[in-house]
Amino acid sequence: MKNCIGLMAAALLLVAPAALAQEKLVHSERSQYREVLVYETNGERCMCFTRSCRIGRQSCINLADPHRFALNYTRMMMGGTFLMGDAPKSILIIGLGGGSIPTALRELLPTAQIDVVEIDPAVTRVARKYFGFKDGPKLKVYEVDGRVYVKRAAREGKKYDLVMLDAFDHEYIPEHLLTREFLTEVKSILSPTGVLVGNTFSSSKLYDHESTTYAAVFGKFFNLKAANRVVVARPAGLPSEDQLRLKALEYELALRSFGVDLRDVLPMFSTAPDWDTKARVLTDQYSPANLLNR
Amino acid sequence: MKGNHLLSGRAVVVCYLVAFWSGFFVMGVELLGGRLLAPNFGSSVYVWGALITIFMLALSLGYLAGGRFSQRNPSMAKLGMLLAAAALTTLPVLPLSGVTLEDLAIAIPDPRFGSLAAAAMLFFVPTFFGGMVSPYCVRLLVDSEESSGRRAGQLYFVSTFGSAAGTILTSFYLVLWLELNTILIAMIAISCVLATLAGAIKGNKT
Numbered sequence: 001m002k003n004c005i006g007l008m009a010a011a012l013l014l015v016a017p018a019a020l021a022q023e024k025l026v027h028s029e030r031s032q033y034r035e036v037l038v039y040e041t042n043g044e045r046c047m048c049f050t051r052s053c054r055i056g057r058q059s060c061i062n063l064a065d066p067h068r069f070a071l072n073y074t075r076m077m078m079g080g081t082f083l084m085g086d087a088p089k090s091i092l093i094i095g096l097g098g099g100s101i102p103t104a105l106r107e108l109l110p111t112a113q114i115d116v117v118e119i120d121p122a123v124t125r126v127a128r129k130y131f132g133f134k135d136g137p138k139l140k141v142y143e144v145d146g147r148v149y150v151k152r153a154a155r156e157g158k159k160y161d162l163v164m165l166d167a168f169d170h171e172y173i174p175e176h177l178l179t180r181e182f183l184t185e186v187k188s189i190l191s192p193t194g195v196l197v198g199n200t201f202s203s204s205k206l207y208d209h210e211s212t213t214y215a216a217v218f219g220k221f222f223n224l225k226a227a228n229r230v231v232v233a234r235p236a237g238l239p240s241e242d243q244l245r246l247k248a249l250e251y252e253l254a255l256r257s258f259g260v261d262l263r264d265v266l267p268m269f270s271t272a273p274d275w276d277t278k279a280r281v282l283t284d285q286y287s288p289a290n291l292l293n294r
Numbered sequence: 295m296k297g298n299h300l301l302s303g304r305a306v307v308v309c310y311l312v313a314f315w316s317g318f319f320v321m322g323v324e325l326l327g328g329r330l331l332a333p334n335f336g337s338s339v340y341v342w343g344a345l346i347t348i349f350m351l352a353l354s355l356g357y358l359a360g361g362r363f364s365q366r367n368p369s370m371a372k373l374g375m376l377l378a379a380a381a382l383t384t385l386p387v388l389p390l391s392g393v394t395l396e397d398l399a400i401a402i403p404d405p406r407f408g409s410l411a412a413a414a415m416l417f418f419v420p421t422f423f424g425g426m427v428s429p430y431c432v433r434l435l436v437d438s439e440e441s442s443g444r445r446a447g448q449l450y451f452v453s454t455f456g457s458a459a460g461t462i463l464t465s466f467y468l469v470l471w472l473e474l475n476t477i478l479i480a481m482i483a484i485s486c487v488l489a490t491l492a493g494a495i496k497g498n499k500t
Binding site: 032119144145146148151175176181182283284285286287288291292 | 339
């Protein structure tokens with residue numbers, strides 16, 4: 001065992017400088033919220049919020065084939081989008097990053113209306129310039145806080161067939177976007193068969209709290225886990241395994257060109273709770289998400 | 295220069311305690327204020343900017359008013375009343391932070407001025423009273439011209455140290471253990487206890 005660790009450390013020492021040397025900073029800009037950095041490594045271009053992408057790549061594209069999804073969690077997000085039932089006609093995405101998900105959805109669902117909420121104008125700027133993100137009448141970006149947007153949408157009676165939450169990074173969670181009240185507001189803007197897909201955390205104490213919070217609002221939900229965790233919930237009830245499989249067959253081909261194999265995603269759809277079901281639910285009154293995420 | 299000892303030894307201690315707690319209270323409420331505004335205005339830097347602006351403005355005017363108020367018959371009882379006023383005017387925050395803030399966010403869609411108005415509505419008055427405490431304490435504590443600077447320095451130390459304690463305890467620990475409203479109620483209760491203590495103490499020698 002000790003030897004094994006020693007070997008791994010040696011391997012890391014050998015690999016790390018090489019990897020660092022290849023990493024090229026393409027662009028950086030300071031925004032009101034953070035530093036937005038663009039790095040290129042091994043034919044991939046990534047958006048990061050920390051120097052050298054120390055933690056958390058926000059969004060990546062494959063330079064040779066920008067079409068393909070480069071980050072792993074996106075295939076789980078696609079699973080949540082396409083396997084749950086009829087393809088969504090109206091989509092809300094909270095958190096833009098490099099925009100690879102909205103760009104792909106725009107292509108896959110040309111008639112759908114896609115609204116993206118991104119609080120940081122610098123992120124939108126960088127997505128347009130370095131990640132080929134193109135907004136237009138069918139793909140609109142709103143530069144506003146996600147919670148404020150959802151509250152406003154609820155007041156205006158807007159409904160979405162799909163709401164994607166992708167606003168967290170590894171360093172900082174906007175705590176008001178991870179409470180029972182917020183998820184209830186999101187639920188209220190879902191159409192009758194609307195689906196929520198949330199990209200969240202798979203580790204730390206927060207996992208338990210986050211899970212009970214989702215359960216408090218949506219009841220049973222699909223819990224897809226890899227390095228990230230993606231929650232897929234539908235207030236109208238979850239589809240059966242057969243229904244999921246049928247949809248996987250239907251969309252398999254379309255998604256393959258994006259580097260997503262829906263057959264790989266299929267077995268990840270689990271409803272088994274693997275968290276402490278007694279963990280305290282996060283609310284607007286109690287939301288120490290960042291303190292719990294350690 | 296003859297000394298003008300307004301306070302007994304025990305009253306001096308209570309006076310410092312009030313100043314410490316007032317500093318604690320102001321920063322505790324400010325941090326919780328950020329949490330209370332977030333659901334309707336977000337947690338952007340301008341929301342914090344609005345909040346801090348209102349707190350600083352209220353404190354600055356409170357200092358002025360506290361100094362003036364100290365000129366007529368200063369007493370520990372009146373100091374207690376100031377602390378109680380700061381605490382009791384925080385009470386409306388509990389019911390107002392829900393629906394009222396939502397209405398305000400609808401009325402003022404720009405999150406900068408929306409959060410500025412919200413912060414002013416919820417926190418201006420209590421923080422104004424909080425600001426009155428320090429100069430009032432200076433008046434009670436200063437017993438001679440020579441000691442005035444030292445007393446003022448000690449007072450600043452105690453109240454700003456209280457602010458530091460209120461900031462770290464609230465943001466590192468209290469929000470992890472308790473609900474926002476529970477923390478607010480507990481802090482208001484402690485203020486009321488201290489205010490009663492200040493009012494009850496036989497402080498004035500004259």
